[in-house]
Amino acid sequence: MGAIERPAAALGVLTGLNILNYLDRYVASAVLPLLLAGLSLTDAQGGALQSVFIIVYAVVSPLVGSLGDRRARLPIAALGVVLWSAATFGSGVAPTFGWFLLARALIGVGEASYAVVTPSLLADLYPPARRGRALAVFYAAIPVGAAFSYKLGGWVGAHYGWRAAFYLVGAPGLLLGLALLLLREPARGRYDRNTDPPPPNLRAALKALAARRSYLFNTAAQTIFTFSMGGLAHWMTTYFVRTRNMTLADASSAFGTTLVLSGFVGTIVGGQVGDRLAARWQGAHFTFAGWSLLASIPFTLMAILSPRPAIFWPAMFMTLFLLFVGTGPLNAAMANVLPPGLRGRGFAIYTVAIHLLGDALSPALIGLASDRVGLRLPVLGAGLLLAAAGVVLLCGRRALVHDLQQVAA
Numbered sequence: 001m002g003a004i005e006r007p008a009a010a011l012g013v014l015t016g017l018n019i020l021n022y023l024d025r026y027v028a029s030a031v032l033p034l035l036l037a038g039l040s041l042t043d044a045q046g047g048a049l050q051s052v053f054i055i056v057y058a059v060v061s062p063l064v065g066s067l068g069d070r071r072a073r074l075p076i077a078a079l080g081v082v083l084w085s086a087a088t089f090g091s092g093v094a095p096t097f098g099w100f101l102l103a104r105a106l107i108g109v110g111e112a113s114y115a116v117v118t119p120s121l122l123a124d125l126y127p128p129a130r131r132g133r134a135l136a137v138f139y140a141a142i143p144v145g146a147a148f149s150y151k152l153g154g155w156v157g158a159h160y161g162w163r164a165a166f167y168l169v170g171a172p173g174l175l176l177g178l179a180l181l182l183l184r185e186p187a188r189g190r191y192d193r194n195t196d197p198p199p200p201n202l203r204a205a206l207k208a209l210a211a212r213r214s215y216l217f218n219t220a221a222q223t224i225f226t227f228s229m230g231g232l233a234h235w236m237t238t239y240f241v242r243t244r245n246m247t248l249a250d251a252s253s254a255f256g257t258t259l260v261l262s263g264f265v266g267t268i269v270g271g272q273v274g275d276r277l278a279a280r281w282q283g284a285h286f287t288f289a290g291w292s293l294l295a296s297i298p299f300t301l302m303a304i305l306s307p308r309p310a311i312f313w314p315a316m317f318m319t320l321f322l323l324f325v326g327t328g329p330l331n332a333a334m335a336n337v338l339p340p341g342l343r344g345r346g347f348a349i350y351t352v353a354i355h356l357l358g359d360a361l362s363p364a365l366i367g368l369a370s371d372r373v374g375l376r377l378p379v380l381g382a383g384l385l386l387a388a389a390g391v392v393l394l395c396g397r398r399a400l401v402h403d404l405q406q407v408a409a
Contacts, residue, residue, distance in 0.1 A: 007125040007134070010183060014118055015138050017081055017180070020173050021111055022145025023152075024088040025053070027169050028104070029234045030153030030252050031162040033241055038162055039097055047367025050234045052101050054360035056108030058352045061116050065348020066202070068117035069341055077114045077121075078180040084110025085173025092166035116351055120343040123335045124186040129275065131335055132285070136271020136328025143263020143324055147256040150237060154252020189340030205345045212337050214403040215346065217286070217396025218330055223354045224389040225293070228382045229323065230359020231366045239375045258313060262320035271328030278329070282404045283397035285333040289326025290397075293390030296322035300383040304376065323386065326393075337403040 028035060028049055036046050068076060087106035094100035119135065126134040153165040199205040209215050240251035270288070277284035299322070302315035338346040362382060369378040 010125055010186075011122065011134055011137060013179060013183065014121065015141050017077075017114065017173075017176060018118070018138055018141035019145040019148070020081070020169075020176065021084070021114060022142050023149045023169050024084055024107065024173065025111060026146045026149040026233060027088070027153040027165050028091070030150045030237060030256075031157035031165050031248075032234070032238050033248055034157050034162040039100065041097060043367040043370045044364065045097060045367075046238075047234065047364035049100065049104055050230070050363040051360050053104040053108045054230070054355045054358075056105040057112045058355040058360060060109050060112040061348040061351040061355075062202075062345065063348075064113050064116045065344040065346075065351075066205075068120060068344035068348075072185050073117040073121050073344075074180050074183055074185055076117050078177050080110045080113025080115075081173050081177025081180065082110070083113065085170050085177065086110075087170075088166055088173070089170030090166075092163040092170070112351070116348045117344060119331060119335060119347050120188075120340075121186065123192075123343055124188055124190050124340070127191040128332075128336050129279065132275035132278065132328045132332035133271040135331040135335070136267050136274075139327040139331060140264050140267040142327070143259050143267065143320070146233060147260030147263065150252040150256035150259065154237065154248055154256070158247070158249040158252075192340050199342060199345075202345075205342060206349070208342055209338075209346055209349060212403045213399035214286070214337055214396055215334060215350075217392060217399055218334050219350045219353050221290075221389040221392040221396070222330060222350070223358050224385060224392065225323075226354040226358030227362045228385045228389075230355075231362030231382045232379060234359075234363040235366050235370070235375060235379060239379050242374075243376055254313070255316075258317050259320060262317045263324045266321040266324035267327045270325035271332075273325075274329030274332065278332075282401045285329035286393045286397045286400050289329050290390040290393030292322045292325040293386050293393070297384060297387050300380075300386070304380045304383060319383070330393075333400055337400070337407060 032046055035041070035049075036043070064076060064080075084107045087103045087110060091100060091103040091107075094103055118138070122134050122138055123131060149169065153169065156165040156168055199208050236255055237248065237251050240246045240255060241248055244251070246254070270292070274285050274288050277288055281287070296319045299315045299318040303312050303319050306312045306315065334346065334350065335343060366375070366378040366382065
């Protein structure tokens with residue numbers, strides 16, 4: 001029996017590679033102060049490094065999503081892991097800003113090839129009632145991978161230089177990506193009633209997605225969320241170095257520890273609570289995530305404005321906990337309203353929206369603003385914007401109930 005037929009084993013492999021995904025994605029942010037100095041870059045150019053990655057990631061996603069709705073998904077994911085790992089390793093030898101941008105673009109191609117097809121795989125491994133918990137475990141890789149990136153990348157960068165950090169985190173994926181080829185592809189739509197053939201073209205797919213209004217609300221809210229979180233993730237280490245007068249090693253270690261604890265606990269708790277609430281109330285995934293985002297605002301104010309570590313670190317923990325609580329519920333809500341033949345393109349188009357309109361813009365915009373007014377105000381503005389995402393989700397509760405009822409019928 002292939003490991004993919006045992007959901008827990010397959011989930012473990014996919015989650016482990018997703019940790020590596022985010023480890024490689026954020027290592028540039030972890031060593032950003034050293035990178036800016038080493039390549040003589042402005043803050044605007046530093047922000048562009050993340051924006052180029054995101055733009056390529058978003059452009060490639062629909063192509064991968066369409067392919068994943070029709071072909072075996074595991075070989076696509078394996079190729080993506082090997083490609084992004086090679087490009088991460090290659091970032092360490094980039095001699096100029098232009099070569100580094102090229103490496104970041106290739107990382108975007110590789111990570112899109114993995115991230116777009118994996119939610120569809122997980123939806124075929126778990127029934128709807130358990131998808132929130134499974135997706136929460138998978139997406140717990142976001143804070144874990146990002147935190148390891150800050151801690152490991154920051155430490156290696158401070159002791160051995162920023163190039164060594166890219167060598168260290170890029171090398172493992174060149175081998176680990178091949179582990180996906182040992183797994184067996186699950187039957188598409190095995191837990192779904194809707195077995196209609198996939199839409200024949202992009203226009204038909206877009207029409208089918210637009211008919212599910214909760215998909216539109218979900219995508220809009222997560223676009224706002226990604227705009228804020230992407231910008232903050234790219235600049236937080238630099239913010240602590242400049243505003244809190246911390247060393248790079250201390251800033252990356254403290255922020256990484258806070259991120260991994262709050263993000264992991266928040267994501268896992270959110271998946272468990274969200275599924276249990278959804279078993280009683282159909283719109284609970286949106287309600288739970290929406291109110292969690294709104295509840296984060298007071299803690300965000302304390303985390304950014306308070307000068308005292310005894311206040312801003314616990315506040316930062318609570319903010320991140322509340323932000324990550326909605327990860328599993330929102331992705332489960334999306335998977336549950338999309339038929340099997342549309343999930344690949346549904347997640348791909350959602351990925352395009354959240355990144356092209358989200359974190360493709362925010363790192364560069366924060367960098368531009370920082371060149372003029374410093375980092376504190378742009379960081380605060382990005383944090384407070386998360387309230388808008390919560391409002392969008394609360395407004396979309398009825399649409400989610402309607403779409404789930406349509407699926408059940």
